[in-house]
Amino acid sequence: MNRIARALPALLLLSLLIAAWWLVVAVGGSAIFPTPWQVVTGTVELIRDGSLWEHIGASLMRVGVGFLLAVIVAVPLGLWMGWIRGAYDTLNPIFQILRPISPIAWIPIAILWFGVGNASPIYLIFISSVFPMVVQTTSGVHTIEKRYLWAAENFGVSRYTLFTRVVIPAVLPQIIVGMRIGLGVAWLVVVAAEMIALRSGLGFLIIDSRNAGNRYDLVIAGMIIIGLIGLMLDGLMRLLEGLKTVRWRYAHQD
């Protein structure tokens, strides 16, 4: 009950915005910019001919593959860099240079190396999500409190136990934060990547709808769907924060 009450102002604002949008388009009489209702009918059209699910499926598949590859690389690499001083000193400067390069800037190189198939956006997603996850994991290791490492040393546990029972669980909340950031960036990037070269995906849907006869109702439908799916992906990541073994770190869930 309380949650519904708290969501009410946001829903109200959303309704107001939609109403204002409708009013402006209706009064202004734009020939191209659609009304909210036209966006709804456009979406229904996409659902009817089945192309919406194809585009969503294609985008999610690319994000899924690229993001998983990034997790597989970033987590062990981040742990290693965090634990071994020399690895950090060697790799960190290179990562700090690569990290600020927008994934969009990689598009020409991705096309050169991987062509215009699925490999290009997957590569771009990998590149965009791997760095935030490496950085988060590494800093997670660096910020493990000394008292926990001392305790482990005190009990004289093996290196294996030290890693599996202390280091990794201590860093896990940070890894999850990195994954949330990484997945968010990945979702931003897949749409941009699909706008350039591909035949499917939500990014393609938007660009193609504009090019094929100014179907701005479908452009906006695509944008809204991207937003909703992004929200859903973040929600999935937040579920991870509810795990018993990481809840200690997130005070807001007490």
Place this chain on the structure above:
Amino acid sequence: MRTKIELKNVRKGFGTNGGQLRVVEDVSFSVGEGEFVAIVGPSGCGKSTLMSIVAGFIRADSGSVLVDGVERMRPDSRGILISQLGSVFPWLSVQQNLMFGLDGKSHAENADLADHYADIVGLKGFENSYPHELSGGMLKRVELARALVVKPEILYMDEPFSALDALMNLRMRGELRRILAEERHTVLLITHDVEEAIHLADRVLVLSPRPATVQAKYEVKIPHPRKLTSPEMQELRVAILKELGVDRSE
């Protein structure tokens, strides 16, 4: 009494911008087997540094720390450090924390042992709770139980109850004495609380302000359980406070 821990001329300094900061200056004392020695000193006098050296986590610049006559080079599970902030792993349940230092035998046997010690410190029913679900006093019990479960010979306690409120502090002292009556550990306690020191210890060493040296020693020959309000205890308390430069009339 056999000597368990012996410090010989331990010195430690840290490099700072302004040169060398001497923290521990020529500290020598010994602790007998099964003895409870408390070290009191003003805040920031180098007590914690001294404890880290005795427990083996940092090396002294010179001098030596002998445990059972052998030089202590690094920490091990024969002597467990319990510190003010505590080091109960927040990502493990109470039972998993207690089992952390146990390596031998089967999982079931370890779990039984862990539950036994959870029971001893009054944590029965909380074995599967996570630390963030527990109060400060409960966390201290977890910490104590996790130390006891590996059957250490020595407990190094660095301001163990300072973060607790006065009532819980008093209760934990009682618990500790009760446990020590059953399992004879050698205990080295560091505290700024004179009352806590004379309440618990067989002997009290007073440290000087930094750089820390042993300034005075007191035997506490009053049998347990001790009454804090008894005249002898009060007398001792005043004497130690005076040694620390705190006059009661102030």
